[in-house]
Amino acid sequence: MLYDLKNVENWKCPGIGVKAQNLVRLYQLGYTVCDGVIVPFPFFQQFCRDNALAFITPESIRRADFGLAQQQELWTCWERLTKGGRELIVRSSADFEDRPGKSNAGMFASVQHVSDFEQLLEAVREVWSSYYRSSIEKDKEMGQGFGVIVQQMLLCDTSGVTFTRDPNTLNRCVWIEACKGNNEKIIQNRAAAATAKIDWAGGRPHYTSSRLLTRKELTEQLRIAQKLEQDFGYPCDFEWGLQDHRLWIFQVRPISRKAEKELYGEPAIEGLDCILLDRYAKPASTCYLSILDEWQQKIYLSHYTDRRGSEFSEKPLKFLYHRVYWNQRYQQQYFQDDGRKSVYKRLLLWYRVKTSWRKWYRRIPAYDKKILQYQRRMEFETSEDDLLRLLDEICDTFCIMLGIDHYRFLSLAQILYRKVEQKAATLQYDPQCLARDLGAYVHRNQTSQANDELQDIAKFVREDVELHTLFAHEDAADIWKRMGENPSNTMYCKILQFINRHGHRGVGCDDLYEPHWRERPEIVISLLQQLVNTTQIHPGNGGESNSGTVQSPGWRLQSLIRDAGRYMCLREDQRYYFDKSWMLLREILLKISQRFMQRSILTETNDIFFMTIQEIRHHLQFLNYPFHVEILKERIQDYERACTTAPPYMLKNSSTVPVQKSKVSKSYKAMAISGGEAAGPIRLIRGIEDLSRAQKGDIGVVNTFHPSWTPILSVVSGLIMSYGNMLSHGAVIAREYGIPVVVFNADAISMFHENDMVRINGTTGRIHLLNHAERKSI
Structure with a gap:
């Protein structure tokens, strides 16, 4: 035996x-x-x-x-x-x-x-x-x-452990730890190891000397490392011993990569000071969070230097509770730096304000061509090497052409908007006139134009009695199926053209795990159903001042409004093009998933979204690299648990800070982000499936506001957002539509109830639950 x-x-x-x-x-x-x-x-x-x-x-x-x-x-x-x-x-x-x-x-x-x-x-x-x-x-x-x-048992002269690659990054660098005698002293941490490195990324090895190993022995280590990787088909580490200059191998195993189930769970970092980002009230998948983490290592994080994020001690994003949090320390050090204390910084900031937006828009035509090229290549490139190369190209092109100065633009929009508010207050310029003036620039963005196209299709449906009846009484999926039975139908062609142009729009946060309109056209039908029975409202209707007079902002304020409007518009356009990038990444990941299923790495197509982007690359590069399936299952279970829990909004020194009262109250203090006042019944909107339930005059309650939800602003009279700020998409677009918006800074969905009557004030930030007598006065 x-x-x-x-x-x-x-x-x-x-x-x-x-x-x-x-x-x-x-x-x-x-x-x-x-x-x-x-x-x-x-x-x-x-x-x-x-x-x-x-x-x-x-x-x-x-x-x-x-x-x-x-x-x-x-x-x-x-x-x-x-x-x-x-x-x-x-x-x-x-x-x-x-x-x-x-x-x-x-x-x-x-x-x-x-x-x-x-x-x-x-x-x-x-x-x-x-x-x-x-x-x-x-x-x-x-x-x-x-x-x-x-x-x-071998009594060694020298022994140790060798990694065939950098164990942290899997770059081409052999790492060696050695000691005199047998290596149990290293393994049990009873002796300090002498280390050596052999960098072979450029083809020609570069040695970092070791006091225990000769150059000849180091060369033999490199030869064994490369041969082991070729024979086993994945990066590995091996335990070895030298006796009379002969190298013996005691054990070999895959390099133990960081593959914990709780990559993005509860905070384990001391002194965290962060706030939940408004678009991530829902949890995001492991793959998407790892891409964001990798991305913020590569991009510019300051206006005043072209150093990449990896060189900064503070990064914009923190990943906790399977969500994305905004790092307040980064904001204080870099994001809010408007150059007031330095002439050089003021001049450089002014130069960036005047030129950066033009440069970004000049890249867009080339980026659109790149997307088409990648989509064509995706159809024909099927080998692991081809898919890995294409995946890396897509990620790199997105970073260089779209995302490298993303946080500079966000910061410019915030700095300029704050300057506009200060200047307008000094001149006593009407806030609603200010919203109108900014809206004239912001509404030029691609998201708003797509929403206008959707409104035009809704108008077409309203004017056709048969279509109007169909959209009023049938389920969205059934409507799309019926229209597809007659491809020459005018309405079907209109919607198909719309989806071909804007089908990259998502339905939730930017998460790659979420499908897009192109995958689920019935979402577009659902949005149209909502718009068909409402009066068409164009942004800017709320832009006139209460007094009925029209003020002139003056040339200084007008110049600030123009600059701020451009960067607020640019921010919306970035999201629109980011959605294009996410859809492209989703498509290639689903194709890679099919390869992984053939190799028995995955059992379900969507499982790939619970691997990190680094793990995906490694399994494309090393065909025999085994994956711990149990960890994948645990990650999925953690994600599903996160979907049923509300995350804390604010963390101070890694501790949760409650912002709102925990008990039911008649009045709440919230953050005012779009002026005006409105009253009406609460309509809870948890996702895209709830949009069609909103009625004219409702107060919509949302955890987050995705750009694809913009048509709802034609329906509701006001919004309560769980999370957000002055430059959130919901705030920017709501100011165009002239409806009030307040941010609750806690889980509003769980605090308010369907059909509760409330009054919100988007100027003072108050939320007031109405009693029976107050309801009658509405």
Whole structure:
């Protein structure tokens, strides 16, 4: 029942564990491996039967004895392996060891310097018992195998651990840690290791010297590292030892990458000071958050230097509770810096204000061409190498052409808007006239133009009695299906043309996990159903002053309004083009997912959205790189749990800060972000499916406001947003439509109830629940 390490025909032999499989494979590939035997899991099962162990515990294993047949087998191995007075080492080899993200290194016992037969029997029992005192209950329930390796022990002159790649980034850089003697001192942290690096990214290796290894030995390490990666098909680390200048390999495993289930869970960083971003009231997928994290390492984070984000100690975004939070410390250090204290900064800021928006718009035609090129290539490039290259090109092009100065533009919009407000207050300029003037620039954005097109289609439906009846009484999916039965139908063609132009718009936050209009055309039908029965309202209707007079802003204020309006408009256009990018990324990820399903890395298409972008790249680059499926399942479960919980709005020093009263109140103080006053019944809008429920005069309550929801502003008389600020999409567009908006700064959906009557004031920021008498006066 025991296997000779050097005579196992199939290295995938079941019941011996991954570590033993890798050792067998190393020997078969010609590497220098110490002689030994493998004690498979069936041997342990027979041991339990011989001792009638129905309930297995570490203590029961240690007290039990080996049967005569098993003792004889072990004795035969003992005699062969200890010729010449050699000592042995006894190690664990479980099916769930030595895998990426969950190597379980050091969890189970290893017994060294075994010098007599009784000690060998005791060592095998000790390794078995270590399995049953471990906390891997889930793996035991799955019936995972567990083997034991018995090998000759080598007394090394020098030993260590070598990573075939940079263990943090998987870049082409061999990392070596070495010590005198055997390397258990390194593994057990009892001795400092001498380190060496061999950078081979450029093809020609660059050595960082080591005091323990000669140049010849370092060259041999590089050769072994490259050959192991080629033979195993993935980056790995290996334990080795040198005896009389001969290199022996003791163990090899995939580099244990960071693959924790809780990548973006509760905060683990001290001193966090951040606020939930308004578009991320719903949780986002692991893949999307990892892309944002990678993106903010590459882009400019200050107006006054072209250094990339990786060079800054503070980044704009923090990822907690599967959401995206805004880092207040970054805002204070960089985002709000308007150059007041430096002449150089003031001049540079003025230069950026006057030129940056032009440069961004000049890139758009080239970017549109790039998108078309990528979509065509996606149809024909199917190999892993092609998909990896295309994925990297899409990410890099998005960053360079669209996203590299994103936070500069956000900051400019905020700084300029604040200057406009201050100047308008000094001149006593009417706030509604100011909203009208800004709206004249903001409404030129692509999102607003797409919404105007949708309004025109709704008008077409209203004017056709048959269509109007259809849209009033049928389900959105049924309407689209019926129209598709007659492709030459004028209405069908209008909607299809609209989707071809704007089908990249999403339905929730920017998350790649969410489908787009092109994938779910019935969403467009649902939006049209809402607009058909309402009077068409164009932005700017609320832009006249209360007095009926029209003020002139003067040339200084007008210049500020023009600059602020351009950057507020640019911000909306960025979101529009970001949606194009997200749809393109979603398409290629779904195509990659099909490849991963063929390789049994994934079981469901959407599972890819719970891998990080780095993990996706690694599995495209290394075809044999195994993935820990259990971690993927745990991430999905965590995401689903996050969908049912409301995140904290504000964190100060990593502690939740309550903003609103926890009990029901008649009046709340909120943040005013769009002026005016409105009263009406509450309509809770949790998602796209609730938009059609809104009636004329309702007060819409939303956690966040996605650009695709803009048509609802033609229906409701006011908005309560759970999260947001003066430059949130909901605020910017609502000011165009002249309706009041307040931000609750907490989970408004759970606080208010359907059909509650409220009055909101978008100037003072008050929310007042109306009593019976007050309702009658409306």
